[in-house]
Amino acid sequence: MKKICKKLMVVMMVLTLVFSMTACGDGNQGSGGNSKEDNNAAADDNGAPADNGGDSEDDGGEAADNGKGDGKKVGIAMPSKDLQRWSEDGAYMKEAMENNGYTVDIQYANNDIGVQASQIENMITGGCDILVIAAIDGGALSEVLEKAKAADIPVIAYDRLIMNTDAVSYYATFDNEKIGIMQGQYIADKLDLENQAGPFNFEIFTGPTDDNNVNFYFGGAMSVLQKYVDEGKLVIRSGTEVSMAACATPNWSQEEAQKRMDNIIAKSYTGGEKLDAVLSSNDSVANGITNALLTAGYTEEDFPIITGQDCEITSVKNMLKGLQSMSVFVDTRRLANVTADMVDAIMNGEEPEINNTADYDNGTGIIPTYLCEPQVCDINNYKEVLIDSGYYTEDRLQ
Ligand code: BGC
Secondary structure (H helix, E strand, O other): OHHHHHHHHHHHHHHHHHHHHHHHHOOOOOOOOOOOOOOOOOOOOOOOOOOOOOOOOOOOEOOOOOOOOOOOEEEEEEOOOOOHHHHHHHHHHHHHHHHOOOEEEEEEOOOOHHHHHHHHHHHHHOOOOEEEEOOOOOOOOHHHHHHHHHOOOOEEEEOOOOOOOOOEEEEEEEOHHHHHHHHHHHHHHHOOOOOOOOOEEEEEEOOOOOOOHHHHHHHHHHHHHHHHHHOOOEEOOOOOOOOOOOOOOHHHOHHHHHHHHHHHHHHHOOOOOOOOEEEEOOHHHHHHHHHHHHHOOOOOOOOOEEOOEOOOHHHHHHHHHOOOOEEEEOOHHHHHHHHHHHHHHHHOOOOOOOOEOOOOEOOOOEOOEEEEOOEEEEOOOHHHHHHHOOOOOHHHHO
């Protein structure tokens, strides 16, 4: 009898282990993974669960009974599942909060501002005790958040600051300026701009101006690179003005970035000139740039330096093929945990941990912020950063 019990326990332990490895090892990254044919170097292998065009996905997640949450309801509003980034952030948060004993209502808005506002409204009327919002347009939520404020529902801005409303209590994000600096410094180092005269051909692609982060990404990168543009070491052949608006990519859209790069190549690189570096603020934009360059006949031998952010699978694969130079790794597991801890503290009447009370003014005053550390990732350290840390399994990058 004892023996049977022992055997049963061993079987149960193995099963638990296998189950938890499946849940964590693949980082809840859904069904995309490496099963898709990667027939375009910068295709859309975003590793995200399919977004069936739907604008909402309430899974009515069950709260585990082991935390301080006591079944309280957290509403999580995310921009879209189209980018691997957001589907993973959402999955990690949901898991962390459910483990803390909360019920989670998570919604993805298909990058539609109106849909996101009405999802938030439903969360308010649906009895959410706290809201975590990654805004599509940081300036478009003032009205709906008035209702959150009136109902005494605290709001955490997730990753992107929500502007011009005093309904926001806290902000959890990465050190966005540092991300921009890392991208700019990578280009400066690789071209050895301190010592080389150049001139090097250079173009700039950032994100949409309605994402407050872009101020920091663009500002951080240009704090490193502007002087080389001024000295003539970096030459912008397209003649694009060095301003956030002129270098913007609406909606962080891969297609928009590709179109813009197609046009730049067709207009300004007609005489056999080659690009030496492209500043791109994130991976979806970098993928559009890469596609345009491949179409124009660039090969891994003469590919320019291209920066990125998020370490999305498509971009890491491109890095391994020499079609993107670096990406800034923003560990979404970390941000999700920081946010889950914030929720827990607020719901229990405690002060959440913050580490920045200087830089993030949303137009109504400084929002107390927790900044997570970003990390440069390229072909030299991707194993350590992405695989040894358990973020990806090696086979997903094949
Ligand atoms: C995030 C980036 C992301 C981009 C596109 C930004 O607000 O900070 O990590 O790549 O949105 O979704």
